[in-house]
Amino acid sequence: GQNIDQPTEMTATEGAIVQINCTYQTSGFNGLFWYQQHAGEAPTFLSYNVLDGLEEKGRFSSFLSRSKGYSYLLLKELQMKDSASYLCAIPTSGTYKYIFGTGTRLKVLA
Amino acid sequence: GAVVSQHPSWVICKSGTSVKIECRSLDFQATTMFWYRQFPKQSLMLMATSNEGSKATYEQGVEKDKFLINHASLTLSTLTVTSAHPEDSSFYICSARDRGPGQGAIEQYFGPGTRLTVT
Numbered sequence: 001g002q003n004i005d006q007p008t009e010m011t012a013t014e015g016a017i018v019q020i021n022c023t024y025q026t027s028g029f030n031g032l033f034w035y036q037q038h039a040g041e042a043p044t045f046l047s048y049n050v051l052d053g054l055e056e057k058g059r060f061s062s063f064l065s066r067s068k069g070y071s072y073l074l075l076k077e078l079q080m081k082d083s084a085s086y087l088c089a090i091p092t093s094g095t096y097k098y099i100f101g102t103g104t105r106l107k108v109l110a
Numbered sequence: 111g112a113v114v115s116q117h118p119s120w121v122i123c124k125s126g127t128s129v130k131i132e133c134r135s136l137d138f139q140a141t142t143m144f145w146y147r148q149f150p151k152q153s154l155m156l157m158a159t160s161n162e163g164s165k166a167t168y169e170q171g172v173e174k175d176k177f178l179i180n181h182a183s184l185t186l187s188t189l190t191v192t193s194a195h196p197e198d199s200s201f202y203i204c205s206a207r208d209r210g211p212g213q214g215a216i217e218q219y220f221g222p223g224t225r226l227t228v229t
Contacts, residue, residue, distance in 0.1 A: 009163070030216055031216060040201070040225070042203055042221060042223045043154070043203075043220050047218075048217065069217040085153075087153060091216050091218075095142055096152075096207060096216045096218075098156070098218060100154050100156075101153065103153040
């Protein structure tokens with residue numbers, strides 16, 4: 001079957017670095033997405049990893065290890081506006097419907 | 111590019127009535143559209159997958175007679191919540207997948223969501 005695990009909540013301080021982990025089990029791998037979602041809004045795309053390694057995009061980086069079924073999202077120089085839920089999603093084969101993790105609610109404190 | 115709109119953005123209806131939510135891909139043709147429901151502090155829950163011109167595929171536990179999905183064209187899908195009840199109050203989000211190659215054929219583009227409140 002398919003399963004995704006993420007921590008439910010995390011708290012960090014403004015200016016700090018935080019790493020949000022995502023572990024998954026899937027039959028057939030079509031990449032892994034990270035989305036940011038503020039309360040009451042739709043998810044917005046952050047990253048897509050299909051090959052192993054780290055991809056950096058400004059303050060946000062995403063890492064993937066296919067052999068370990070593991071990904072993380074790294075947020076640097078945290079800002080208050082980064083307080084949001086971060087969703088890990090894996091597209092299934094065929095229709096590419098997403099399997100979503102529970103989401104990690106990140107709270108950034110001043 | 112890859113913009114998805116939803117209408118309405120919020121709606122209040124009385125118990126027992128029906129509500130229609132539209133999802134449109136504005137600048138691309140969507141092979142597949144997805145409908146999600148999200149309760150407060152929870153992740154997105156997929157309700158159904160719809161392909162243009164064919165019947166929607168519903169996830170386990172989702173009543174297809176209550177949540178009617180029509181995907182009449184490559185740019186429009188509608189979700190009708192029939193005989194709505196207060197427990198149907200939720201945030202409904204649609205997404206669409208492009209026909210293009212590569213990541214674009216896998217990535218889902220999300221609409222802004224529709225907040226439904228049933229009184």
